Amino acid sequence: MTLHPDSRQSWGFFFSWRISSWSRPNSSSSNSRSKQHHKIPEFASFLRNITLMSLLLLGSIGSISCLGPISSSSNSSSSTRGVSSSSSFGGALAMTTAPSAVMRPRDPVLSPVVIVPGTGGNQLEAKLTQDYKASSPWCYTLKKDYFRLWLDLVTLFPPFTSCFADRLALEYDPLTDQYCNAKGVETRVPYFGTTESMEYLDPSFKSISAYMIQLVNELTSKGYEKGRSLFGAPYDFRYAPGPRASKVAVEYQKDLKSLIEHAYTTNNKEPVVLVSHSMGCLWTLYFLNQQPMEWRHKFVAHFVTIAAPWGGVVEQMMTFASGNPEGVPFVNPLVIRKEQRSSESNLWLLPVSWTFGLRPLVITSSRSYTAADMEEFLNDIGYPEGIAPYRSRIPHLTEVLQAPKVPITLIYGFGVPTAETLSYDSKGFDYLPKIEMGDGDGTVNVCSLTAVISDWKNTQGQSLDVIAFPKKGHMKILQDKEALEVIVNTILNARPQQQLVV
Numbered sequence: 001m002t003l004h005p006d007s008r009q010s011w012g013f014f015f016s017w018r019i020s021s022w023s024r025p026n027s028s029s030s031n032s033r034s035k036q037h038h039k040i041p042e043f044a045s046f047l048r049n050i051t052l053m054s055l056l057l058l059g060s061i062g063s064i065s066c067l068g069p070i071s072s073s074s075n076s077s078s079s080t081r082g083v084s085s086s087s088s089f090g091g092a093l094a095m096t097t098a099p100s101a102v103m104r105p106r107d108p109v110l111s112p113v114v115i116v117p118g119t120g121g122n123q124l125e126a127k128l129t130q131d132y133k134a135s136s137p138w139c140y141t142l143k144k145d146y147f148r149l150w151l152d153l154v155t156l157f158p159p160f161t162s163c164f165a166d167r168l169a170l171e172y173d174p175l176t177d178q179y180c181n182a183k184g185v186e187t188r189v190p191y192f193g194t195t196e197s198m199e200y201l202d203p204s205f206k207s208i209s210a211y212m213i214q215l216v217n218e219l220t221s222k223g224y225e226k227g228r229s230l231f232g233a234p235y236d237f238r239y240a241p242g243p244r245a246s247k248v249a250v251e252y253q254k255d256l257k258s259l260i261e262h263a264y265t266t267n268n269k270e271p272v273v274l275v276s277h278s279m280g281c282l283w284t285l286y287f288l289n290q291q292p293m294e295w296r297h298k299f300v301a302h303f304v305t306i307a308a309p310w311g312g313v314v315e316q317m318m319t320f321a322s323g324n325p326e327g328v329p330f331v332n333p334l335v336i337r338k339e340q341r342s343s344e345s346n347l348w349l350l351p352v353s354w355t356f357g358l359r360p361l362v363i364t365s366s367r368s369y370t371a372a373d374m375e376e377f378l379n380d381i382g383y384p385e386g387i388a389p390y391r392s393r394i395p396h397l398t399e400v401l402q403a404p405k406v407p408i409t410l411i412y413g414f415g416v417p418t419a420e421t422l423s424y425d426s427k428g429f430d431y432l433p434k435i436e437m438g439d440g441d442g443t444v445n446v447c448s449l450t451a452v453i454s455d456w457k458n459t460q461g462q463s464l465d466v467i468a469f470p471k472k473g474h475m476k477i478l479q480d481k482e483a484l485e486v487i488v489n490t491i492l493n494a495r496p497q498q499q500l501v502v
Contacts, residue, residue: 110223111273111301111494112263114231115195116256118278118307119345121211122234123197124150125188126167132184139163146188151201151209158330165339170238172342172385177392179239179246179344187236193259195232214479215275218488231263237279240345241286244392253287264299271301273494275487277478278444279345281308286397288404300406302494304487307412307441307474310401311355311448312371315419317362319346321381321429334430341383347390350374352398355451362433363423381429401452403459409490410464411483412449413472416442443474465490 126149134140138159141147155164170179181187191197199213200206206213216230224230233256239249263272276284284303288296318324319340323333340346351361351371360368362377369377374394378386418440422433439446456464467490469483477483 112229112267113273116276116280117198119237127186169339169342197234238343240348273302275304277306281305303408309444311451312351316349365426403456403462405461407463411467413441413469413477415470441474
């Protein structure tokens with residue numbers, strides 16, 4: 001899982017078990033220092049709080065390098081409100097401070113909004129059939145109907161961790177080149193069309209499992225109504241789109257298209273604002289580029305991307321190599337590694353060479369691995385079965401991120417220590433590496449967050465605004481008051497071919 005947004009990332013992006021998305025170190029150290037993997041991301045802190053609560057309840061006690069963020073011109077300054085740049089139809093990227101570029105609502109008409117979350121950013125439900133074979137006796141359940149598989153925090157505690165991982169894992173069939181659920185496990189995504197399943201991931205612990213609730217609350221305070229002008233498009237974040245997509249992924253794209261058309265039709269034919277976080281940005285971009293240009297221009301007013309891992313994430317290589325517990329002390333990374341490897345979408349989040357170049361990302365006692373060595377890396381970590389699905393899917397999904405030619409505001413955070421190089425000693429990949437930190441949002445490297453800017457700003461017909469927030473983490477950007485203000489104002493001002501109101 002990833003808790004990859006986005007975060008998931010499975011276990012990854014939400015905890016990076018899928019990293020799919022939301023890990024970030026809680027550290028004020030320099031961006032380049034080397035350290036053991038003992039960082040505590042926001043979600044890890046959240047899980048530690050859960051540990052204490054549970055014990056009490058139980059009574060037992062590209063073209064932009066990875067060297068740094070986009071820099072402003074000499075007479076520009078950054079602030080906690082972010083650095084804003086804009087490019088329209090291939091114009092130059094002019095840097096200004098965010099406060100002068102914050103958009104104000106210009107009329108009372110609200111464009112409908114559809115939110116696409118990051119990996120691990122919405123609930124999943126499961127039902128066990130008679131074909132289910134539990135790995136341990138305690139993994140059987142008396143529940144006959146659907147129950148919450150992601151996220152039920154109680155199931156993360158040993159000995160139930162292995163039960164949770166087995167149920168969430170996908171199975172890959174090399175003969176058909178297809179992914180599916182584990183035998184005896186049926187899954188579904190609840191509350192499609194609404195934001196309910198992405199507001200809180202575990203409704204039993206609302207105060208510590210909040211995800212999209214603050215953004216939803218900000219939008220409703222501005223006049224949006226859930227189910228009328230504000231919609232959610234949750235999905236099974238374990239799967240990925242593309243030519244080899246499973247039926248689950250294909251059906252989601254159909255459902256997303258229908259939801260956008262419904263939002264348009266029921267809101268006086270106002271084009272829709274698509275708001276995506278983390279891996280949800282990749283999903284939404286892929287979806288848009290599959291639609292005819294006429295459809296995009298008719299139904300989509302604006303695409304707001306938040307913390308997108310356009311070119312992958314270095315820390316995802318640790319997820320595949322060692323398992324990624326994200327600093328949670330009671331989780332054995334080797335217990336969850338098989339599930340994390342099984343996630344089709346986790347392959348999608350591995351670093352790509354057009355973003356990271358040929359610099360070493362993983363260093364061992366015998367060799368190093370760059371983003372161009374991914375198939376060798378998968379083989380050497382003991383996961384050769386991952387090579388075929390990687391080869392048949394990932395180049396198509398990552399080699400060209402085509403500008404969708406709908407107005408885009410690209411929002412990201414930087415200046416948070418983020419895994420940049422993973423060093424393994426002679427003990428091998430069954431042990432967590434030493435991590436050298438670089439720049440990013442704590443989960444996604446800055447070169448990935450900014451990877452599409454250079455190409456898109458020079459694409460004829462592509463309107464692009466860029467807003468960068470210093471010291472805003474992958475998840476914090478959805479919770480920070482000033483960042484939320486900018487995100488909401490961007491939505492309120494969205495129109496096809498919009499112009500900044502200053």
